Amino acid sequence: MARAALELGVRELATRAKVSTNTIIRFESGEALKERTIEAIRRAFESAGVEFTNGDAPGVKLRKGPIADPSASIPVRDLNASNDE
Numbered sequence: 001m002a003r004a005a006l007e008l009g010v011r012e013l014a015t016r017a018k019v020s021t022n023t024i025i026r027f028e029s030g031e032a033l034k035e036r037t038i039e040a041i042r043r044a045f046e047s048a049g050v051e052f053t054n055g056d057a058p059g060v061k062l063r064k065g066p067i068a069d070p071s072a073s074i075p076v077r078d079l080n081a082s083n084d085e
Contacts, residue, residue, distance in 0.1 A: 006045075006049065006050065010024045010025060013044060013045075016044035016047070017040045018040060018044075019037060019041065024041070027041060
């Protein structure tokens with residue numbers, strides 16, 4: 001659903017998440033993947049403008065405003081007070 005909303009192909013999502021296209025296919029078919037792989041795919045979606053929703057209506061929606069450039073983002077592990085906007 002998120003990939004379709006972004007109009008991303010399997011190859012483009014794989015490139016953004018730094019995983020293989022086979023991994024994306026396995027993910028979309030519901031196969032179990034390592035947590036770090038799922039996290040990489042989630043980060044790729046979020047940097048492309050997807051917001052995951054929770055609660056009574058789990059799903060995804062696209063954020064309003066400009067979509068983030070993945071090359072301009074700071075990895076979570078590198079976030080600290082010195083690079084806080």
